[in-house]
Amino acid sequence: MRRTDSINSSTALTGVQRTNSGISSIEHLGVPRTDSSRSAASTASWGLDYLQEEKIAPLKWIKSPVNVRTDSSREASENAAASDNGEENNKNTNATTGNEVLHLSVRENANTIELFSDLFFIANLETFTSAHSVNNVNTLVAYISFFSIIWFTWFQITLHDVRFSLDSGYERVCKLAQFCIFVGFAFVGSSFDPEQDGQNNQNFRILCHILLGSRLLMVIQYSVALHFIRRHTESMTWPLSLTIATLVFSGGSFLSMTVSFKPGPKPGLGIYYLYYVILGIEAAVTLGISIVWRKTGFKRTHLTERMGLLTLVIIGEGAIGATKTVGKVMGNDDVRLDATLLIACMVLILLLSWMLYFDNPPECNFGSIRQQVWAVLHFPFHLGMIGIVEGSQQIILAWHVLRRFISFRKDVRVACIEQHLDGTALVRAITRALDKLKLADDSNGRDWLPRILDEVQTLGNTTDVCSLGRLGAGTSSLPPAFDTLTRTLTTALADSVNPSSSSSSSSSSSSSAALPAQHPGYMAIYAYYWGSLSLALVFLALFILITRRADRPLTLSDRAALAVRAAVALTALGLAAAAASERFLMLYLENGATLPTVAACFLIIVAFDRWAKGVSASRLRRELTGSLEHWDNGSQE
Structure with missing residues (x-):
């Protein structure tokens, strides 16, 4: 008995000495010493957290996108609880052994470097707008074309990052390469004009090489992910290999297009359409692969947050334009009440645009397939939002x-x-x-x-x-x-x-x-402005429909939101068609009534949404109260 007590005392003393040694080490790093009431275990845990938060721990050169956990019974229960309409959870990709479970190390939140990369996207739009303001049909077509190219490139990068990207030295090098690619887009965007004669061919050759470089970079990233995954399972080899093959095909297609942009006359318009055909096929195949092989899907990723962040920076681009417009309209003139009110309307439109999107967030776990459809539909929605924020500036200048x-x-x-x-x-x-x-x-x-x-x-x-x-x-x-x-x-x-x-x-x-x-x-400015408003409202309504399921049907507030958005969208189309009347257009622009009308439309939608949600909540509250009273009466009987 004494020997056992001696051993226990020695073990306890050794543990205390090690803990004190750990505390001394923490103090040596400059960490303040904890008070006497803090336990040794909590002190050690706190010290490790401090090392992580202060970035004292060295950054790994590369991280595997997969984790292997033991306790398969617990993992299986988590997957069963998180399953959605019978869809397979991508965290349960493969069982490696009897007590090990393989899952992707997906993140549920975006990191700062992803938001930083979005700034390069919006900087491209700002640079392009400065060189090619949307003021006629030709510049409108060029704007849509350039936006499509950089948006789908950003989308492909996002589809990889939300599933396989973890902070490491390798990923930061890849981000640096992506930043350089978007800087290259800015260089091309300054002279991007498909309607120009053959002197612009060199610019499109450079664009083809930039697109090729972006696809080769993504091929490398997917290949690295496949290398780590194959160490544990072969079940994801085929879908990732197909994704790599798709990117190789699209990159080769862009390279082959350079032949058509030799010095000389301008090629036919068909070669420009090929850009968008390749981008569309590439996105469709990538999403289709994740639909067929659910293990490569986007459940529990932060894809939803990434689309929201890009929407935010697009609206923010309108804030940049608003400040520039103030200088152009009031720079050489005295402060005028009518100009001030129009600027206020433009700022109000930006705020209400933010409210319309972010006050109606998508429901959680609305389905992997629905989530992917919801994500890709952000392309026309973002196109409409760009038309609203950029069109507001052009309307004021007009x-x-x-x-x-x-x-x-x-x-x-x-x-x-x-x-x-x-x-x-x-x-x-x-x-x-x-x-x-x-x-x-x-x-x-x-x-x-x-x-x-x-x-x-x-x-x-x-x-x-x-x-x-x-x-x-x-x-x-x-x-x-x-x-x-x-x-x-x-x-x-x-x-x-x-x-x-x-x-x-x-x-x-x-x-x-x-x-x-x-x-x-x-x-053209007037027509595309109202057309953009209608386009954005249509897809805001579609987002509501997509994010509702059988177990989460449309509520009264949802139906009211769909109705008011449809009504305002039809009104916007009617006002866009009114541009055919020169007299109406003259009076409407001269009186500066366009922006106040758009602001009023947004205010009506927001107010109607608030009213409908209040009515729906009151009805639900009465139903729940009635159910409780009925239950109480039944229990008393």
């Missing part, structure tokens, strides 16, 4: 140009139609009207002043240009001799706030260009 042009035209009409000035007097009157526009204070507008002044001088040298005999009795329109001046001024005003719009504006030589609102570019 209103700003139109307001300044109408002010100039009003002064010229007074001088010509009412006062019938001629010669030097007419030149002085037009020059005073030009001075009010402050084109000389703008670096872009200043370049147009010599040409505008030459045309003003030409009008002054024209005999009887504003005489009553030439104008005719009762006329309210400027004579045709003013058409060249008004077209040039329209281009100068547009160029002063949006330099990339000058080429498209100057290309119009018809007399209708005398009214900026009738310019085809403004018609």
